[in-house]
Amino acid sequence: MTHSVSSRDVVVVDSIPPQGLDIEIEAGPLERAAIATRLAVPNVIRLKGAFALALTARGVDVDAAMDAAVTRECVASLEPFEERIFETFRLSFVREGAPQTEVEIDEETPEPLEGDAIDLGEILIQQLSLAMDPYPRKPGARSLATEYAPEAKVSPFAGLKAALEKGSKA
Numbered sequence: 001m002t003h004s005v006s007s008r009d010v011v012v013v014d015s016i017p018p019q020g021l022d023i024e025i026e027a028g029p030l031e032r033a034a035i036a037t038r039l040a041v042p043n044v045i046r047l048k049g050a051f052a053l054a055l056t057a058r059g060v061d062v063d064a065a066m067d068a069a070v071t072r073e074c075v076a077s078l079e080p081f082e083e084r085i086f087e088t089f090r091l092s093f094v095r096e097g098a099p100q101t102e103v104e105i106d107e108e109t110p111e112p113l114e115g116d117a118i119d120l121g122e123i124l125i126q127q128l129s130l131a132m133d134p135y136p137r138k139p140g141a142r143s144l145a146t147e148y149a150p151e152a153k154v155s156p157f158a159g160l161k162a163a164l165e166k167g168s169k170a
Contacts, residue, residue: 009121011053013060013095013113020054025120036070039129042080043071049124059094059113062120068128074138081138085131093118 009025027035027047036044046069054061068085092110155161 009124010117010119012117013055014116016053016055016060018055020052023051023053023120025049025051025124027121027124031121035125035128038125039070039132041070041072041132044128045069045071045082047124047128049120051120051123053118056092059092059110060118062091062093062118062123064089064091064123064127066124066127066131068131070128070132072133072136074141075135076137076143077141079138079141081136083133083136085128087127087131089127091123 009023011021011023015021025048027044032044032047035047036042046067048067050065052063054063065088066085070083070085071080072083073080093113094110095113
């Protein structure tokens, strides 16, 4: 099943069959515009996700693959460029009241399953925000600082230093 990233991307846990559920979603033009605004990027060109949901004794495991392309602004040259992201990830959701064996929080710690549904669109948007480069740099971009910086920094004491050197040679 393929559809847009929207409220239709909410899967009720009790509707997942015992053999699991495979779902593909793709953000349409309006959703991509809203996601771009939310993530403060010029444009979301493409955002697709393929999800495999499996029931477990404690909740639901989600294996997913994300295919995205986002217009970014280079931190060095301020030029726009396309950042492509292909990533796989796994999340585990634990029902409230399920026994917790781990106390330490890390990447493997399960998410609490709040309510009876999982929002796959929200998961995809959050994973995109985590996967984007925090300091995007266009390949081959030259830094504005090196391009427009003065060639040599002149110290305010350079004249005094030259005078002292000239006086010591006399």
